[in-house]
Amino acid sequence: MPGLPVKRLGQTWELELTLRKVFGKNSFRPTQREVIEAALEGHDVFLQAATSFGKSLCFQLPAIVDHGITIVISPLLALMNNQIASLRAAGINVATINSTTPFSIKTAILDDLKCGHPQIRLLYVTPEYCALDNFRKHLRMVHEQRELARIAVDEAHCISEWGHDFRPSFKQLDYFRKEFPDVPIICCTATATSRVREDVISVLGMDPAKIKSFTMTTSRPNLHFEVRFKCDEENHYPDFLAWLRSTHERRANNPVRSQELTQRAERATNVPGIIYTLYRKDTEALAARLQSDGIGAKPYHAGLTNEQKDDHLQGWVANREGYDVIVATTAFGMGIDKENVRFVVHWQIPKSFEGFYQEAGRAGRDGKASICMLYYSREDRDRAALNMQRDMEKEQQKHQGAARSHQVTANKVKSLQALIAYCENTGSCRHKLISQYFGDIAEAPCEWACDFHKDRKLLKKRKDKGLASEEWCSTQRQTGAYGYDEYD
Numbered sequence: 001m002p003g004l005p006v007k008r009l010g011q012t013w014e015l016e017l018t019l020r021k022v023f024g025k026n027s028f029r030p031t032q033r034e035v036i037e038a039a040l041e042g043h044d045v046f047l048q049a050a051t052s053f054g055k056s057l058c059f060q061l062p063a064i065v066d067h068g069i070t071i072v073i074s075p076l077l078a079l080m081n082n083q084i085a086s087l088r089a090a091g092i093n094v095a096t097i098n099s100t101t102p103f104s105i106k107t108a109i110l111d112d113l114k115c116g117h118p119q120i121r122l123l124y125v126t127p128e129y130c131a132l133d134n135f136r137k138h139l140r141m142v143h144e145q146r147e148l149a150r151i152a153v154d155e156a157h158c159i160s161e162w163g164h165d166f167r168p169s170f171k172q173l174d175y176f177r178k179e180f181p182d183v184p185i186i187c188c189t190a191t192a193t194s195r196v197r198e199d200v201i202s203v204l205g206m207d208p209a210k211i212k213s214f215t216m217t218t219s220r221p222n223l224h225f226e227v228r229f230k231c232d233e234e235n236h237y238p239d240f241l242a243w244l245r246s247t248h249e250r251r252a253n254n255p256v257r258s259q260e261l262t263q264r265a266e267r268a269t270n271v272p273g274i275i276y277t278l279y280r281k282d283t284e285a286l287a288a289r290l291q292s293d294g295i296g297a298k299p300y301h302a303g304l305t306n307e308q309k310d311d312h313l314q315g316w317v318a319n320r321e322g323y324d325v326i327v328a329t330t331a332f333g334m335g336i337d338k339e340n341v342r343f344v345v346h347w348q349i350p351k352s353f354e355g356f357y358q359e360a361g362r363a364g365r366d367g368k369a370s371i372c373m374l375y376y377s378r379e380d381r382d383r384a385a386l387n388m389q390r391d392m393e394k395e396q397q398k399h400q401g402a403a404r405s406h407q408v409t410a411n412k413v414k415s416l417q418a419l420i421a422y423c424e425n426t427g428s429c430r431h432k433l434i435s436q437y438f439g440d441i442a443e444a445p446c447e448w449a450c451d452f453h454k455d456r457k458l459l460k461k462r463k464d465k466g467l468a469s470e471e472w473c474s475t476q477r478q479t480g481a482y483g484y485d486e487y488d
């Protein structure tokens with residue numbers, strides 16, 4: 001019952017009070033309280049909910065009100081750092097051990113664990129760190145004192161996506177259930193098909209019959225989804241620039257909006273957005289081109305120095321002039337929680353449906369209308385297929401044809417094929433196609449929030465006009481026109 005404290009074995013948790021006092025939020029979003037209660041009652045929990053739903057709160061709040069320490073397994077450093085910064089700002093004793101943690105801090109954290117009664121409420125670690133004997137030894141000490149409260153796995157779909165190939169430590173996360181069978185596990189994800197869900201549950205060694213599963217819609221009704229068609233013959237840069245400039249002009253020329261912006265000391269040109277490209281070199285070139293056209297744009301990729309990455313990210317988060325648009329590889333994605341991102345553009349077709357939807361999910365986290373555009377060409381489609389084929393050949397050589405490797409390959413192919421079908425489709429609502437892919441039960445709402453619903457005839461016309469013909473693409477393929485280009 002909302003408002004009433006939750007009780008278990010003589011314990012009482014003041015959930016609403018903690019929500020207000022520690023997290024500064026007025027009320028729970030629908031279902032958050034139920035998930036938190038299930039976690040506190042000691043169940044294994046599988047939470048699947050849309051990007052920006054507020055999944056982190058579902059393991060952070062129990063960690064604060066409950067006894068003991070919560071180990072949070074998170075795939076990316078940037079993701080951990082974001083969450084840690086906001087928890088620290090709320091005065092919570094939180095820590096992380098990763099490849100960049102200084103030795104003295106690492107020792108202090110391990111000492112805290114060694115005493116068996118840690119003061120740290122949440123400890124963020126990578127799957128790789130969980131595989132280390134020394135860390136496991138410390139966890140056993142905590143567990144012996146009955147202080148290991150729960151294991152939280154954030155972005156749990158990565159277990160399935162990455163665990164079977166380039167980050168095998170994800171697969172070793174079954175250690176927790178084997179070693180600490182009485183410690184509950186909560187896993188969270190925004191993007192998991194039913195196959196990925198089953199895989200995650202099986203890898204973590206959870207009993208599907210006993211899990212409390214919360215599978216909410218993946219739908220984000222405030223996002224406007226649109227596919228823009230292009231071909232190699234015609235550069236799509238002018239199309240994007242014209243769109244962005246028209247957005248700036250609309251803000252500047254609308255007297256009410258313009259007055260609002262002046263009052264809040266905001267710029268008409270501050271329309272924060274992210275452009276995703278597949279290659280590092282493109283991020284630099286595109287950001288430079290936008291800058292030369294007067295758009296505040298900065299690149300972001302794994303090859304930049306930490307100082308550059310921090311500067312670009314911080315400037316963008318703070319809405320600083322010159323930092324309005326981030327042109328990034330997928331190194332910039334999960335965990336980015338800037339509320340006023342008004343657009344996410346995919347400069348080419350991404351590698352997977354899941355990646356596409358995760359990245360698009362950075363837009364509109366304040367609930368306001370925002371646009372997600374994907375520039376699709378059949379030439380890029382063929383390049384993506386070729387790259388995937390080459391990557392898979394390499395993988396299979398590495399694993400010498402193991403059955404698991406074949407399965408992983410098949411899943412990747414299916415995901416890319418589904419994304420291609422999404423792009424080629426001019427006869428269905430985009431929201432519907434997305435929710436079908438993720439197996440949502442409920443119909444995804446769409447109020448003119450996609451190119452199909454906005455103008456289906458125009459959509460078809462744009463596709464016919466914008467794409468290269470299949471005959472042309474087939475000739476290109478046969479003549480070997482597309483080279484292999486390693487993804488960044």
Ligand SMILES: Nc1ncnc2c1ncn2[C@@H]1O[C@H](COP(=O)(O)OP(=O)(O)OP(=O)(O)O)[C@@H](O)[C@H]1O
Nearest residue numbers: 025027028029051052053054055056057190335337
């Ligand atoms: N009950 C609430 N009331 C208001 N804001 C909330 C509430 N719960 C969470 N939020 C805010 O919603 C935002 C998104 O939360 P969070 O980063 O946990 O999303 P997420 O579900 O993990 O999304 P993603 O999968 O995209 O990372 C955060 O800024 C968080 O502070």
